[in-house]
Amino acid sequence: MEKAKIEVCYSPALFPYYENRDAVVVVTDILRASSAIVTAFMNGVERIIPVGTLEEAKSYKDRGFMVAAERDGIVRDFADFGNSPYNFTSERVKGKEIVYSTTNGTNAINLASSGSQVLIGAYLNITALAEHIKESGKDLLVLCAGWKNKFNLEDTLFAGALSKMVLDDEHFYTICDAAIGAMDLYEAAETDMMGYIEKVAQRHRLKKNNLDDVIGYCHEFDLTRLIPVLEGKILVPLQDLS
């Protein structure tokens, strides 16, 4: 059987150069959108509708939907809540459908929709995700949401961690410099992840707004085996692993 390749794309703005319609695309925005989405499904949300613009989010709100929306970490006034995983409690989200719009993450999800399958990845579901990708046997493309199209370290470290896990399987290979760089950065960081995360720009942005309480939680491994998957334009839990 032909081997499957692993690639990592560091920014939504670079996606056209990495696009691969045969690949499973894993979108990650560790601080905080992808960690929040995985948490929402852990806590029983039924569907999440990711929307790119605040105008779309507001128009859903006007039609009675529950809406999570933030920009630069700040909850928008029309929204029910923002981007912290701690907002997505089971009391609030169980059995519900939520519209979600964030600075970087939700645009990346919509952009990725050309892939053969689009999954949401976080440390919270990383092992289930790696196992699913290995079982699929398909190419893997990790799309980092980044920060306003710039490279960010926290998404890159996650991309490195996931690439390493999948590369353990001999069916997979990589000749992608960005995947190699991500794995090497993850190896440099993993023995003291919280120390390393002190350096990243997003940690300082969150701290300035007293939103950094979630950083430890967003780096916890394997709290769930649930994997959010994009069906059409809506995120639902992947069924074959539930």
Place this chain on the structure above:
Amino acid sequence: MEKAKIEVCYSPALFPYYENRDAVVVVTDILRASSAIVTAFMNGVERIIPVGTLEEAKSYKDRGFMVAAERDGIVRDFADFGNSPYNFTSERVKGKEIVYSTTNGTNAINLASSGSQVLIGAYLNITALAEHIKESGKDLLVLCAGWKNKFNLEDTLFAGALSKMVLDDEHFYTICDAAIGAMDLYEAAETDMMGYIEKVAQRHRLKKNNLDDVIGYCHEFDLTRLIPVLEGKILVPLQDLS
């Protein structure tokens, strides 16, 4: 005095998100365009005209200019020579004006021209470059030429090496994740640079075409204090250090 910031841009396609008209922009394409350009000035070339397209390069050739032009490592048939630093001997280039077009490097140079000063960087002139930037006191933006707008490791490692040298000076700081990532990758690679370079995709592309003889040379430090600078649309040697 206000401090000056260091940023690294991993791809020409990301340049709009990093653009900084106050910054000294250092363009690098270690394998091989920026190493070749620095070598040409070491060997007495007077001016280099970087052009983006092969059509422009051909039109200069038709008007009698000496032209270096390659795509994907291969010399174009109308050109006098290609992209190996070994082509730019003093016998060939001394006192001459050369038109130059490459897969990634020359487009990046033209893109960078919005900076307050645009310099060409390679290991061959890294210390002179770092000293000049420190003396300028201005922001530093390193633009990696990458590979067809994808991230590449060899340019990133150079960006990390240069960022570290400049950051030694307390006037400079960075909160740029890409600069931090580049420095951390450089630290992981520097004890065995040639071993590390074995991993990078461009090394394999060059090897396939028997063009990998220059890799060691392109990673030699400080063979010159010459710094190519863009004046208008033409590269000349920076005078204040000559």
